[in-house]
Amino acid sequence: MTSLSELQPETVPPDAENPRVKGRTPLQLAWARFRRDKVALVFLVVLLLIVVFALTAPLWASWTGHPYSATFPKTGLDENGQPIGPSGDFWLGADQLGRDVLVRSAYGARISLLVGIAAAVLASVVGVVVGTLAGYVGGVLDTVLARVMDITLALPYLLIAITLAVTFQVQSVAASLTMTIVVIAFFSFAAFGRIIRGQVMSIKQKEFIEAARSLGANRWRIMFVDVLPNLVAQITVLTSLLIPTSIVFESTLSFLGVGVRPPMPSWGAMLGEGSEVFQTAWWLLVVPAVLLLLTTLSFNLLGDAVRDAMDPRGDRQSGGK
Template sequence: MLAPLWAHLTGHPYDDTFPRTGLDAGGRPRGPGGEFLLGADLLGRDVLVRAAYGTRVSLVVGVGAALLASVVGTAVGLVAGFVGGAVDALFGRMMDLVLALPYLLVAITLATTFPVSSAVGGLTMTVVVIAFFSAAASGRVVRGQVLVLRRAEFVEAARSAGASGPRIMVGDVLPNLAAQVTVLTSLQIPAAIVFEATLSFLGVGVRPPTPSLGSMLGEGGDVFGSAWWLLLVPGVLLLLTTLSFNLIGDGVRDALDPRGR
C-alpha cells in the first residue's frame, strides 16, 4: 500500500536505473545496505521498491481474480444446481471441460495469441485468465451445495407460498451460500497469486515495465550465486503473501463453520 510513498522517500522509481550507485565498477549489482536496503538488480534498480510494487500486483491480481471467479462461479453453480435437468447437465459439462484443460498451456497460448502491449492490458488479461479457470472450481462447489439446499424445508415452504424460482434462488438459497462462498474466495486468493507469479516467471503474465514477484524470480534465478538477494527477496515475499491468505482463509472457515463452535 505504501509502495509509492517509499519510492518517493528513497527517490527510486520502480523502473529507474541507477548504474552509478546500483552497480559496482565491474557492472555487478550491489548488495543490501546503504542506499539500496535490499540491494539493486542487474540494471541498477532498487529491489525493495520493485518488490513492493510487485507485491501490489500480486494482491490486485489475486483478490481481483478470486472475486471475479466467485461471482461467475456462484451464478453458474446456483443456476445449474437449482434448475437441474438439461441446464445442470450443460453447465456441468462446461465446468468439467474447463477443469480438464491444462490451464498453464492455455494461459500461455492466450498470451502469445493475443499479445497485449500495455501494462494495464497485461494485468487485465492475467486476471481474466485466472478467473476463468477458478470460476469452474467455484461453480462445482456451489452447485453441490445448491443440490442439497434445494430440497431443504425452507425452499419447499417458499414454493408452497407461490414464490418464483428466481425469487427462491436469490432470496432463500443464495444467502445460505454466503459462508461457503466467502471461505472459497479467501482460499482462492493465494492460488491466484501463485498462478500470476508462475505466468510472470514464464514471461507471459504482467508486462514490463510493471514489476511482478514472478518476473523478479525469473530475473534472479540465473545469478543466485553472485546476487542471492534477487531471488530471496521476491521468494520470501511470495511465500509470506500466500501463507497469510491461507491463514486468513483457515480463520474464516473456522469462524463460519458451525461445527467448529
C-alpha cells in the same frame, strides 16, 4: 391460609440472574471463534503489513529517490557491473540493471494483491451464478453447465494461458494486467462452481425451500433470496482460499514472461530475473520469494481460520467448549 400464587415459584428471567448473558449474532460468534486462533491473528497482522507495504509503494520510491523503473548503474552496480547487495542507498539491494529491489518489491506487491483479489472475486461471481443455476434449475441446463465446468477443469490451464498471451501479444501494462485477471478467473471459476452446485442441490431439498414454493415464490426469488444467503459462509471461505491460488498463478505467468508486461514489476518476473544470478546476487531471488511465501501462507491460514470460525457445528478453536 396460603394463596395459590404464593406457592408458585417466582420465575426470574435469565438475563435478570446474569446481566452479562446476551444473545449474539452468527457474525459475533464467528469473530469470537476467530479471535481464539492466535496463529491466524499473527498472520492477519503479517498480511496487513504486506498490504500497507503495497499501498505505500509510491512513498518508498519518494523516500529512496528510486522510481521502480529507473536504473542507477553508477550506484546500483559495482565496478564489475554486478548488482550491489543491501546497503544504505539500496536497503534490499539492486538488480542487474541497478534498479532498487525494495521499491520494485513494493510495486510487485500491488500487482500480486490486485490480480489475486480481482481474479478471485471475478471467479467467485461467475462460479456462484453458474453453480446456483446448475444446482437449482437442474435438467438440461445442469447437464450443460456441469459439462462446461468439467471441460474447463480438464484443460491444461498453464499451456493455454501461455498460448493466449503469446497469441494476443498485448504490449501495454493495463491490457496485460486485464488479460491475466480474466485468464486466471476463467480457469478458477469451475472448481468454485462445482462446490456451489453441490451446496445448492442440498439446500433446495430443505423444508424452508419447500415452504417458499408452496407460498407461490418464483424460482428466481428462491434462488437469490432464500438459497444464496445460506451460502455466504461457503462463498467467503472459498474466495479467501482462491486469492493465494490466483497470486501464485500470476507469479507463474510472470516468471515465464507472459504475465504483466514490463516495466511494471511483478514478484514472478523478479523471481525469473533473480534465478539467473542467484549465486552472486542471492537477494534478487530471496526477497520476492519470501514476500510471495508470506502472502500466500497468510491467505491460506486465514482462509482456514475463517472456515473454522464460521462453522456452526463445532468450535475447534475452543476444544468444543
